[in-house]
Amino acid sequence: MDPETKPQDPYLLAADQVSLLWSNRWRIIRWTFLPTIVAVLISLVLPKTYVASTTVLPDLDFLSGLKGRLAGLQDLAGDLGLGGGAGMSPSQLYPEIIVSETILKKVIYHRYQTQEFPQPVTLLEYFEYDTAEINLSYEQCLKSLRENMVSVSVDRKTTIITVTVEMPEPGLAADVANQITTELDRYQRNFRNSSAREQRLFLDTRLNDVMADLRKSEDAVRSFREKNRSIIQSPQLMLEQARLERDVTINNTIFLELKKQSEIVKLDEVKNTPVVSVLDTARAPAKKDRPRRMMIVLTVFVLSFFLTLAVVIGGAYSRQLENSSIGYHKFLDTLRSFVKEIPIFRKFMR
Numbered sequence: 078m079d080p081e082t083k084p085q086d087p088y089l090l091a092a093d094q095v096s097l098l099w100s101n102r103w104r105i106i107r108w109t110f111l112p113t114i115v116a117v118l119i120s121l122v123l124p125k126t127y128v129a130s131t132t133v134l135p136d137l138d139f140l141s142g143l144k145g146r147l148a149g150l151q152d153l154a155g156d157l158g159l160g161g162g163a164g165m166s167p168s169q170l171y172p173e174i175i176v177s178e179t180i181l182k183k184v185i186y187h188r189y190q191t192q193e194f195p196q197p198v199t200l201l202e203y204f205e206y207d208t209a210e211i212n213l214s215y216e217q218c219l220k221s222l223r224e225n226m227v228s229v230s231v232d233r234k235t236t237i238i239t240v241t242v243e244m245p246e247p248g249l250a251a252d253v254a255n256q257i258t259t260e261l262d263r264y265q266r267n268f269r270n271s272s273a274r275e276q277r278l279f280l281d282t283r284l285n286d287v288m289a290d291l292r293k294s295e296d297a298v299r300s301f302r303e304k305n306r307s308i309i310q311s312p313q314l315m316l317e318q319a320r321l322e323r324d325v326t327i328n329n330t331i332f333l334e335l336k337k338q339s340e341i342v343k344l345d346e347v348k349n350t351p352v353v354s355v356l357d358t359a360r361a362p363a364k365k366d367r368p369r370r371m372m373i374v375l376t377v378f379v380l381s382f383f384l385t386l387a388v389v390i391g392g393a394y395s396r397q398l399e400n401s402s403i404g405y406h407k408f409l410d411t412l413r414s415f416v417k418e419i420p421i422f423r424k425f426m427r
Contacts, residue, residue, distance in 0.1 A: 094390070101389045108385040109378065116377035120370040128366040129250035130241040131258055134354040135171050136265060171238050172229035175261060178219065181227070183260045185218055189252050203249070227257070237356065247361040254359035262353035269352060273342050280339040287335060291328035297321050 098105065174180065188197035204221075206214030228241045240257055244250035298321045308314035 097389065097393050098386070105382070105385045105389065108388075109382045112381040113374060113378045116374050117370075120368050120373045123368040124245055125365045126243050126245065126367040127247040127250045127362050128241060128243050129247070129254045129359040129362055130239055130357075131254045131359040132356040133171075133238040133240065133258060133261070134356055135236055135238055136352050136354070172231060174264070175229050175238070175240060175257060176223050176227060180257060180260045180264060181219055181222055182215075183263075184253060184256050185215065185222070187256050189249055189256075191249050192246050200253075226253075240359075242359070243366070247363070247365075251359040251361040258353055258355050258358075265352040277339060277342045280335055280342060284332065284335050284339060287328060287332045291325065291332050294321065294324040294328050298325055 185200045188199055189203070190197050191203060194203065200222075201211075201214055201218055204218065206218055226243050230239045230241070231237075232239070240254055242250050242254040242257070244253060298318070301318060301321055305311075305314050305318075308318060
């Protein structure tokens with residue numbers, strides 16, 4: 078048997094590998110710890126991110142009223158071939174409302190107490206957007222909130238809404254999350270009051286019309302009785318009187334019901350009680366969420382260590398193949414056969 082192809086003792090192979098690694102120990106240490114040190118430095122300068130969340134129970138009455146207002150627009154869009162005929166469920170509307178400009182604009186311009194600034198500042202001032210280009214800065218801040226800082230999730234089973242906010246400071250993250258629920262509550266109260274105002278105006282108009290009809294029917298009964306003092310002997314007159322009295326009863330019933338509804342709507346119009354049911358108020362997190370420095374350093378350390386081992390062992394193996402003519406040519410033949418199987422290289426290997 079050729080000595081170059083003679084199988085070697087596995088124990089000798091293991092000893093050779095250990096000897097190889099020991100002889101390259103400083104190289105392994107250097108190329109393992111250098112990237113690890115760089116990872117440590119990078120992880121130290123990465124900005125901290127704190128996450129705070131609050132949970133809200135949606136007001137289905139509010140969403141039903143809002144959906145009713147949108148139903149006409151959705152049907153019109155469907156008739157025009159623009160989609161939107163099916164609509165959205167109430168729980169799906171809530172996330173859209175929370176990240177709407179109506180809510181987030183007031184969140185942006187609200188002033189917060191922060192660790193970085195001695196005085197309360199807006200989010201535009203905190204993130205140091207260019208105040209000279211206020212419109213552009215506002216658009217950038219709004220986009221950043223929607224894409225990177227504020228997220229909304231819905232539990233399909235319980236319809237509970239979770240609002241999550243990511244900020245560089247723990248207190249700021251909690252304050253922004255709570256401010257979102259505050260603005261959401263204010264928006265819903267304004268919506269409720271405006272709806273009540275519209276209903277009151279409609280009821281007032283109907284009350285005036287019904288009052289006029291009631292007075293007409295009462296005047297008709299009075300005029301009939303003044304002209305017909307005795308109607309007992311006349312079935313026709315009795316029937317006419319019953320009809321006139323029935324009109325009075327109907328108009329009076331409608332008037333009383335509208336009057337009752339009007340009083341209820343007036344109370345709703347001036348009602349200022351909270352609408353949003355906050356289950357869990359956001360609290361300042363005790364620990365940061367990112368960066369996870371230990372995970373970053375360990376990942377870089379492990380990858381650097383095994384990549385260095387692969388380079389050292391692979392380099393030694395390639396040198397061994399070069400020293401062995403049979404093994405080296407066998408390796409080239411195997412590599413050439415493998416490359417030929419790749420379609421893009423076939424025409425170059427002919």
